[in-house]
Amino acid sequence: MELRCVNCGVGVQRLLVQYSPGNIRLTKCENCRAVADPYVECEFMILLIDLILHKERAYRHLLFNLLNQDSIAREGILWKSSLIYFLADIYRTALLSGEWNSSKSSLFSVCICGKVLGEVFCGNLSFFGFLFLADRVFLDKPKSTLDISSFKTVFLTILLSSYFKIFLTSMMVWEFPSSAIYIVDVLGISSNYMALKALKQLPNASCIGVVLGAHGAKFLISACSAILSSSFCF
Ligand SMILES: [Zn+2]
Structure with missing residues (x-):
């Protein structure tokens, strides 16, 4: 770039x-x-x-x-931010599930752990899958070949613009009400939108549509995954 x-x-x-x-x-x-x-x-x-x-x-x-200055450092930042992002998302999902404090059997804990991980995996797969498709269809010029570098830039942009969300989520260790997570989510959506707009320089409507669509897909798939795993666990 x-x-x-x-x-x-x-x-x-x-x-x-x-x-x-x-x-x-x-x-x-x-x-x-x-x-x-x-x-x-x-x-x-x-x-x-x-x-x-x-x-x-x-x-x-x-x-x-x-x-943009150093592609090797850029790759390093991409991997580190991915790890921090997914760990924060696991923590957020665990907080929302609200079942960690229960003193139940170890089998129950394994079930809850699997449920949270499944929810995070499916949710983020749909989130970044939606962004990948949107990058090819709405955010970039049509191309005949698969341009992974373009998506990697979008991926990094979303991860970096979630820094505030990650920071606030980590502050939940001080027993904020779990509903505060939804406020943090709204701030995360807002920063994702602004970063994508800065990256692609497209009209507001396209960027809002892509960000809301990706977050909507994540919410729906995560909810479906939670319902499915609950029916297996209990
Ligand atoms: Zn200028």
Whole structure:
């Protein structure tokens, strides 16, 4: 992926010109005439706050100008974020099931464990399956060949934009009401939408439709999986 202007999303050749160590000048975008990426000079905390505020330009900086630099580091981030994402999702599903506190037999615990894992696996399979199809049909130009790299970018975008959801979910160890998870879910949907919009630069309706469709598919399949596994366990 090429470097992008964070304001308008148009490709730029470089983000800064370095005259000497510590002496740099940020380049301007030829399309919008603004500084192409002011985050280059900002502290990481400023970027983090803008990501929490769901600013599209912050996502553009993260996806195109920061992670774009090193493909090996990018692969590493993809694997690590996947692991953290799935662990947080297992924890979230376990909290929602609300059956971990019961002092029942070990067979019952194994059943609950299998139920949670099945729910997470089926839910995420449908979630990312929907995104994979949507990436080919709605989000990208039609192609005759299978473009895995395009989907990997979407996959990474969704994982990274779920960081806030993962963080808030992990805070549930302090016994928040489990209904708070649904508020966290809404925030997660909102950040997924903004990140996808920053990545693909498509009309709002397409990105909202894809994100809501993927989350809807996950919810339905997870619910079906929970009902099926309950009928086997009890
Ligand atoms: Zn621009």
